[in-house]
Amino acid sequence: MTKGKSKIDVILKQAKDVLRIEADGIIGVMDRLDKQFVDMVSLIHNCKGRVIMTGIGKSGIVARKIVATLNSTGTRSLFLHPVEAMHGDLGIVSLDDIVIALSNSGETDELSALIPSLKRIGCSIISFTGRADSTLGQQSDIVIDTGVAREACPLGLAPTASTTALLAVGDALAVTLIQKRDFKACDFKQFHPSGSLGQRLSLKISEIMFTGQNVPKVFEGQSMQHAIEEINRLQLGAALVVKDEDILSGIITDGDIRRYLLVSKNIYEARVEDVMIRHPKTLSPNSLASQALSIMEKNQITVLPIVNPVQKVRGILHLHDMKRIKSQFCRLSTPYKRSEGYCICMISLERAPLDSMVTDAKGPPRGLICPLVTPLKTGDLIDSSVLERLIKHVGQGADAILLGDMYWGEGLALSFSTRLELFCAALEIIQGKWPIFINITSRNSKETRMLAAHTEAFAARMDYPGSIFWLDYPIYYHSNRGLPQWYESVCHDTNIAFILGNHAKLIEHRKHPVKHKNIQTSILKKISQIEKIQGLVFSGSLKRSINYRKATYNRQDFTFYDGNELAFLKQPSSNGVVAAGANLFSQAWRTITWSCLNAYDVQQQYPDHTFQMLETAAMLREFCELYLRNPAAMLKRMLHVAGILPNARTAADTQPSTPEQNRLVEAICTRYDSY
Incomplete structure (x- = not known):
């Protein structure tokens, strides 16, 4: 037992040491951030072209991730492989673009070969590197120091803390640009029209609910015959019960009618108050459609009254329409x-x-x-x-x-x-x-x-x-x-x-x-x-x-x-x-x-x-x-x-x-x- 526990402790200690080294690396980079970072943000914010990320090996993988983050938050970006660039893909780079090159050493052969061609094009060059005095750093217009004291790898060979620092600086750049552009959730939706995030942000209930004459309504004091006629008129399987000024009192569904018939056969003699469910689940018109779907599925209900803060009826939502919208998002x-x-x-x-x-x-x-x-x-x-x-x-x-x-x-x-x-x-x-x-x-x-x-x-x-x-x-x-x-x-x-x-x-x-x-x-x-x-x-x-x-x-x-x-x-x-x-x-x-x-x-x-x-x-x-x-x-x-x-x-x-x-x-x- 003691031997087994000691092995667990060793593994946990090693994992914590790695995280501590990588955290220290990020903190070190954070402490060294200076006006160069501010200049980079301003340059990209005013860029008429695109941000082109490049790197080789692990740095290239990090560059791809930063590209994905920038694109999803409104900054047009793409990844350019340094080797492919020297065999024709350099044609995608224009004078108005900004190239960000990632290399911990700053001496990567592939990037060193690429820089002169970028200089001839005339685009701005930014480097994320651990050595500002490297070949890459000296050839760059802006240098962001991403150096770390040591790698988490015990051999000091596998890029670990250095790639984490690169990734963190990329996230810092993306988030800073979000704030500078006043990028909002609705903008995020535009770049995520599908997927779980896009679905969550996609539609407000006010955009898809039934309104006006398409809302089945009856008033307190009316007979159940009137309620049944109203349910049949719009085929939504329910009718809302309201009082003066359309204030919601309750809801009557097909299921409520069936349950009432089990205890009383004289349903046409009943009033809507006798059958309705009081205090039904509701949402506001500004709520998200995904929230409505979640409530419907969780509570096993097919219709949802939509009301304002004083419970005045604004519309009604049906589960089948929500399901159809969800399936379209998935496709x-x-x-x-x-x-x-x-x-x-x-x-x-x-x-x-x-x-x-x-x-x-x-x-x-x-x-x-x-x-x-x-x-x-x-x-x-x-x-x-x-x-x-x-x-x-x-x-x-x-x-x-x-x-x-x-x-x-x-x-x-x-x-x-x-x-x-x-x-x-x-x-x-x-x-x-x-x-x-x-x-x-x-x-x-x-x-x-x-x-x-x-x-x-x-x-x-x-x-x-x-x-x-x-x-x-x-x-x-x-x-x-x-x-x-x-x-x-x-x-x-x-x-x-x-x-x-x-x-x-x-x-x-x-x-x-x-x-x-x-x-x-x-x-x-x-x-x-x-x-x-x-x-x-x-x-x-x-x-x-x-x-x-x-x-x-x-x-x-x-x-x-x-x-x-x-x-x-x-x-x-x-x-x-x-x-x-x-x-x-x-x-x-x-x-x-x-x-x-x-x-x-x-x-x-x-x-x-x-x-x-x-x-x-x-x-x-x-x-x-x-x-x-x-x-x-x-x-x-x-x-x-x-x-x-x-x-x-x-x-x-x-x-x-x-x-x-x-x-x-x-x-x-x-x-x-x-x-």
């Missing part, structure tokens, strides 16, 4: 890294199967939507043979195909007859293999309606076997006033569901200016109540996007797509993206899209997969930034150079690419020829 757990303004999602261990997420038979597909360029012959006629080849090429990666897009498909630059010819030819080629979005937006409401009617009639005659969705940018030809009534009328005349489009810059191209370039949030809320309005392709500000999502919250089947592929690379949406680059690189775009949506079945493991994704995303971004200079014309030129299109012919009303733009296209296609 969208998408951790990601940021780099060069794009987002690389890591592999999740708990993801839904890919084939279950691509196409929902009851609604629009998720994933990659390719706005097909329109192959033309002389006279703005559709080249059907080229169209077929292009569809097969794009179909290797796209989850749906968009025809006649306003930009990429040259929408309004084509005549009515050419657009109709395009739609009919594509329907005959696709034959239901992919969902189709058809852009019917025209110069006026009459032409829009006519184009939809002719296309639908053709699809009906051929008994088209697949999914079709109308894509419509209503503000191009219709004001916000009367828009809900317009869609009620149009939806009555068609069997095909609508996906709305909102793109303020598109509206700017109208010959006659309009007051509002976006669908008003209040109007979208009304339109989204129409069953056949099933989604929105959105391009615009984050604030408007959030408002739109709130406006359509009651439609759980309402699908959002990011209409700006560059924005999607920065901050993925939860349903998908309309990406013109898929005309060129359909499989590469699919890889990026489904990694961002947490549903792409990849076998490679981190870090190799991550570096491949960084490289792919950098390429897609470079092409995107180029063809956005002259949409349709430059993209067609790229497809021609790549051998996908036999020519780069555009519609007569489309601005052609310039000789300089053609030269740039040739150069980038030559550089990425291997793709």
Whole structure:
């Protein structure tokens, strides 16, 4: 017994010694912090680029963790492997970036080789090192002394106290930046839209509760017959009992009615006070949805009255809605890294199967939507043979195909007859293999309606076997006033569901200016109540996007797509993206899209997969930034150079690419020829 106890004591003493050494190391670093740390915080706070962490070995692992912490707290960061940097990845570093190099000795060969290249770029260099007079320290603009008196390893070899000190300084940097930026919980939620933290911070009850006429209520003194009618009216399984000024008195549930019937069969003669449960569990509108779910599950109740501090009823919450929200959060757990303004999602261990997420038979597909360029012959006629080849090429990666897009498909630059010819030819080629979005937006409401009617009639005659969705940018030809009534009328005349489009810059191209370039949030809320309005392709500000999502919250089947592929690379949406680059690189775009949506079945493991994704995303971004200079014309030129299109012919009303733009296209296609 004594021998066994002595072994335990020895182990505990060794563990405590390690922790004491590491704690002393952190305290030593803390005591040496000076103005250099303040200068570092100010430099990063005012940085226009990103924070790039680099290091080798254990220091590299610590650097990755600091990157994760900075990203989750609002500082754009990425990890750059020193060796990979010298073999091409240095291209992600720009003049506006700040590089933080981690090395205890400050003499790491890989970092020493990297520093001169960083100096040539001109970016700021900060070092976390145990030796300020080292090669790394002398080459840095700011040096943070992270040296420790000794390592916890008894051999003095394995990095222990030194790596702990590095990690602690990284945390100190992140937390200091949080306070300097006034970073709040709502901001943290933005960078943790899923996962347990995101779920906990995600929604307030006021955003999801039933309110107004959708709250089943009866007054004290009323009969149980009235209460049963009210419960049946809204099918929530309960009714709230209130007194004057909507002050909560109690609640009556289906279970309470069944229990009362066991002791008395004359329930219609009873008053609500005889059956109700007094002092039910309640929450305030500002409480978190996760808190409500916890109370419901713990107390085995299905409804929860929502009241203000004086017990005045504000709404009611149902368990089934909470469960649905929770399941959606679980499906969208998408951790990601940021780099060069794009987002690389890591592999999740708990993801839904890919084939279950691509196409929902009851609604629009998720994933990659390719706005097909329109192959033309002389006279703005559709080249059907080229169209077929292009569809097969794009179909290797796209989850749906968009025809006649306003930009990429040259929408309004084509005549009515050419657009109709395009739609009919594509329907005959696709034959239901992919969902189709058809852009019917025209110069006026009459032409829009006519184009939809002719296309639908053709699809009906051929008994088209697949999914079709109308894509419509209503503000191009219709004001916000009367828009809900317009869609009620149009939806009555068609069997095909609508996906709305909102793109303020598109509206700017109208010959006659309009007051509002976006669908008003209040109007979208009304339109989204129409069953056949099933989604929105959105391009615009984050604030408007959030408002739109709130406006359509009651439609759980309402699908959002990011209409700006560059924005999607920065901050993925939860349903998908309309990406013109898929005309060129359909499989590469699919890889990026489904990694961002947490549903792409990849076998490679981190870090190799991550570096491949960084490289792919950098390429897609470079092409995107180029063809956005002259949409349709430059993209067609790229497809021609790549051998996908036999020519780069555009519609007569489309601005052609310039000789300089053609030269740039040739150069980038030559550089990425291997793709």
